[in-house]
Amino acid sequence: MIDYTLPVIDLHRHLDGNIRPATIWELAQQHNIPLPVDNLAQLADSVQIRDRTSDLLAFLKKLDYGVSVLADLDACYRIAYENVQDAKNESLDYVELRFSPYYMAHAHKLPVDAVVEAVINGVKDGQKEFGVKANLIGILSRTFGVDCCELELQALLAHKDHIVALDLAGDEAGYPAPLFSQHFNQAQRAGWAITVHAGEAAGSDSIWNAIRLLGASRIGHGVAAQNDDELLDYLAENQIGIESCPTSNYQTTTLVDTANHPMKSFFHRGIKVTLNTDDPGVSAIDLEHEYRVAYDVIGFTKEELATIQLNAVEQAFLSDDDKAKLKSKGVKK
Template structure:
């Protein structure tokens, strides 16, 4: 039903986009044991904590710049075939260090893969540097300083992810000031595992253009009105929210209520194979289970491109493709 609709994605963690088949191929390459987190060709986990462990174990299967080039090329080519014209990948310099290749080689590898995908399919891609919340404010500030260096022209934004229930948003305000002063786009994970208060704190302390998830703002009518009034864009990931039991099912998910309240919303896949979803499926679910019309979905794609962390010329070129 939605295959012909052009799509754009603002929220996808690059290691979390690893198809299980690619993870298994990487494991064979390095002689790694995947039995603890891949069974019968699917990722296994029980809750957010065990999901993070599975995610981290998968990330460690990528150990060279070319490994990361393959990952980016594989994912971007896959979503381009489903109609995507733009993608922002959330990337972590900490992961480059953990892999032993350093942040610059990590970014360079991802960029090489993004360029190969663009040459094959025309899909545009940008990178959002992420600080990991449960690593603490100092490590997040280090990630912000790295982002501010603009080590590669595809680096255009900064985000905060990780265990949302640890620390206060205010603890990370300096990191966001560093990124903002460098001209980077600002988004932050909030309102997923923690309630509406975390969205309010993000607005008050970080002043983001976008919020990653933000769906639990629905718990506070005044906050929903504030989001609508300020035009803050939500990067909504329904499949992820249901998989992690933020909401019990799609009928309980607030995407439609937020949309009807005038909040600017977009559709995203987060960590697609871990949550048994894809960007294409997110559009299908919105249409078949949430009652969105084709025009609504096309408008969400337009919103994503309008809110993308790109230069004006690139934005105009993308809008022209709609």
């Protein structure tokens, strides 16, 4: 249900949550890293979610398989490069790839700043090879705690001209936004935009904190906003977008029923909703799948989905000139 005559954009895609099962298998063989399966077919069943998990933290555990095989910087480069190739294969015009360098470095104790550099180089070379425009969003993985996030932030700031925004992801309930206000003050001083995972595993207060304490101009998931009329009005009036990821929300049990996903009510409240894949390698989906879910299950019309595609242009962390280029897109070949 994507209109390919309009810009095709994914704004909420985790680079480290989009590692191909075949790549995980090959890297494990290359580096003699044990996996709890005997072949690639079994691995796909282990690393991808076919229905749903028990909660957000169980979902995040699935990502651990991919990062467990990042044994050197070449592996980090490879998955970044392959993410851009995947975007090309999905006919995306623009993608924002977010990643947690500490999370990627953790299993094999890689230097975090070097992981950032490897990812930047992989995405840069992928853009040259495949012709897809991509930007990088750094993630602070709050699950590891405040001190590790500071280390992660400094590694990202060392390459600040190659990063467009900062995000906070991981255990939302266990590590709330107030713990990280100083980190995001630094990010804003560096000139970065801010997007924050909020309202996924905690309530609407988490979204308010993301905006007021961290400076978020976009909210990842934002499901809990449905319970706060004042917040809904605020998001609409201030054009703070919600990066909706319906399949992910079902798989993490953030929502029980995709047909009643609040993104439709968000849309009709005038909020700049976008449609995204989150962790497509784990969820075993692509962006076309999410648009079909939005049409077939949530009940958006084709005209509404076209508006959502254009919302993504407006909400993208791009210059006005780059947005204008996307909007002027002709019919895809």
